[in-house]
Amino acid sequence: MAESDAPDRPTPPPETYEAIMQATYRAFCKHGYADLTTREIAEEFAKSRSLLHYHYDTKQELIVALLEYLLESHPAKAATDEIADPDERLELFIDRGLFGPENAPFDFWDFHTALLELRLHAHRNDAYREQLDRTIGLITDLLAATIREGIETGCFRDVDPEETAQFLYDAIDAARIRKITLGHDDAPRRTRRAIETFVLPTLRAADDDR
């Protein structure tokens, strides 16, 4: 499979794009990254295989497109619209990151297992690394914006929003990785408690100052 940049191809019409991305999504969760081929993606695609190849030629193009597609409808984005209170929104970010969004259209853990495989390949693949960086960047930006909002409205202490967001993201990510790679099923729950012990009280210390 070529690792070159995608050539100029016709953008698929919205319905076809949606169907291709959903097929890629299902195949990615089912087979993981390393064992995935365009054939497995085509098998999840109800329309013709040639239509798939008309728009996307390689596994890499499909996976990069999938990550971008998932960014558009990321649950962290939805949380920003749903919840006005920064503290409450932060709690929702943490819970969704650790335990998965409610009504996930896929198995949260299958998806994160495949994503971790992809991350290892990103180590030597610029296209994957840039796209994964965009994904993690969007999530930490939303977290940082929430923390900044909390600082401005006086419900959080004056911490570094970016650093705090990244620290929270990392804590959540590490718990997921331990659950996936070592089978530590209680990792998300215990990390939730550690965040309650160390991060949230420090953030909320403004309680005493108000």
Place this chain on the structure above:
Amino acid sequence: MAESDAPDRPTPPPETYEAIMQATYRAFCKHGYADLTTREIAEEFAKSRSLLHYHYDTKQELIVALLEYLLESHPAKAATDEIADPDERLELFIDRGLFGPENAPFDFWDFHTALLELRLHAHRNDAYREQLDRTIGLITDLLAATIREGIETGCFRDVDPEETAQFLYDAIDAARIRKITLGHDDAPRRTRRAIETFVLPTLRAADDDR
């Protein structure tokens, strides 16, 4: 390569064991896990290839033995002997975890890249998962013992030592993984600062109570 349990083999004499483990170590850091074969390990071994195969038959046996070998001389163990003060020892644990031990006999980042590859395989391999669990368990136990000691001597607050140790380990691990997979070279330094903002002050809050 067989994934079966190691058959009963003669334990190598100490000098041979040391030479085989060092060869495995070098090959693991140089080639990573996925691309590693016993041939590459044999190439790093100055003595005969048949001697290597006399003691270890498969890549899996060699890697499991390597993890056990590295446990014996883990820098976290050395820190316990070197530094009596729990607070100072905790700082050393954190720095060694984030930036690597001083005078590492290998490239710290090559090693952790290979280890991350191995962890992904541990997902479906009991022998690797158990051995990696032992490694992480030893490190978090040493961290927890240090925190417990600090609580007993009154320099740390009465937190849950195991949960705190795991949280610190996870934060360090996530920073390493981001540096490796996404090239975030400032991750260890920024995580160090976040630990100073969120974890250490909460741990040390006993300052006011003494």
